[in-house]
Amino acid sequence: MATIEIRFDKGTLVLAHLERDYATRLPQVKWDGRTRNFRAPAYRYREIILQLRRDSKPYLDKARTWAPCKFPLQEEIAARDYQQAALKAWRDAGSRGVVVLPTGSGKTILAVMMIRQTGRPTLIHVPTIDLMQQWRQVLQRYFTGPIGLLGGGYQEIEDITVATYDSAILHVSGKGNRFGFVVFDECHHLPGEQYQFAALASMAPFRLGLTATPERNDGKEARLYELVGPICYQAHIDQMEGGALAPYRLVTVPVDLNPEERREYQLARETYLNFLRSQQIDMGQPRGWQLFIWKSSRTPEGREAFKAYLRQKQLSLAARSKMEKIWELFCRRRGDRILIFTQDNEMAYRIGRQFLLPVLTHHTRLKEREAFLEAFREGRYPVLVTSKVLNEGVDVPEANVAIIVSGSGSVREHVQRLGRILRPRPGKEAVLYELVSKDTAEQFIHQRRRKHRAYQKPDSL
Helix, strand or coil: CCCEEEEEECCEEEEECCCHHHHCCCCCCEEECCCCEEEEEHHHHHHHHHHHHHCCCCEEECCCCCCCCCCCECCCCCCCHHHHHHHHHHHHCCCEEEEECCCCCCHHHHHHHHHHHHCCCEEEEECCHHHHHHHHHHHHHHECCCEEEEECCEEECCCEEEEEHHHHHHHHHHHCCCCCEEEEECHHHCCCCCCCHHHHCCCCCEEEEEECCCCCCCCCHHHHHHHHCCEEEECCHHHHECCCECCEEEEEEEECCCHHHHHHHHHHHHHHHHHHHHCCCCCCCCCHHHHHHHHHCCCHHHHHHHHHHHHHHHHHHCCCHHHHHHHHHHHHCCCCCEEEECCCHHHHHHHHHHHCCCEECCCCCHHHHHHHHHHHHHCCCCEEEECCHHHCCCCCCCCCEEEECCCCCCHHHHHHHHHCCCCCCCCCCEEEEEEEECCCCHHHHHHHHCCCHHHCCCCCC
């Protein structure tokens, strides 16, 4: 019986000397006529090795370059009960799967516990450079060895390395056999057309996904579970409120359009709705939006309808009276640390100009962003304004008030924004205010994005 030889090649596994009849027993193994060998995606490494062992097939593993290693801690971790439960559930699932925990509940510390127990070189994937630096700081606190970075100009590969998704997919075809454990932070990003290659081309048999909201608008969660493993542990914000997370209140603040805005809103809204009726477009259907985009691009009437759609949306999201409400909240919440969220950069900069506040957008340079965040943490800046930069991952435990000036209908975005103010501190109560233009389509957006159990408690006043 010939010995099967397994090699790693550009994000795939090459299986030489494999019998054609036996190849059908191995997952996604296909014949490659160019190299005259069988080949499989690298992420199938674990299943292939286990199947060969079950069938007592002789094999020579030339693909794997990692080896077991120890990661001693220089500071002990006082794990919470739910972190211990999540660790056990993940181990019981074969050290493979997704852990769903709210923002602020200590997902990074949980990963530290798993890295130590797994004892394999580890690559951690994060969506932003800010998060990459945050992870490095936590890892340096607990581990004695060097922490590598991939992204933001860094190309340092160590036994524990943190990489942005963008940098990881550039290196995985050559380094996909370097790490035995891969962690995907904010793993709901992973099923994206490009990002999933970070998991596909990696051989790592041990896999962990971390997120507060695994659901995706495109319904591709199944792809996440295929690449990382199914959900093995889940806890919710309402279950952890008052313990691992700060207690919180939700306040909806209705605002009026002024008479001029109302007239313009109604005119634009009618133009938009008349076009939908004339073209028999149902925006409640799955393909309603795509159909509207297509039909509105074909005629002058359609293009006017699209402009009207944008205008009525802008009028409701950026009503002038929202500025007055923001000032009222500033006066009421004097002494608090406040995060202001908007749907777009234009509104964020408008608020910044009017109230002389620092604004964080994707245009903000890294050093300036770090300076703003540090000043906020120290209390020199009591308010930060952002469009979407702070939706995800950035650690601002001092924040206790969020003002949603405008946003999308995304449940994930809304849960992430709430999560920014839930990190516990002694005596802290978090309050989230939502400014909603009355009698406009923003009310429907408001209702859509609150379809999460964290928002099922009644509004407070």
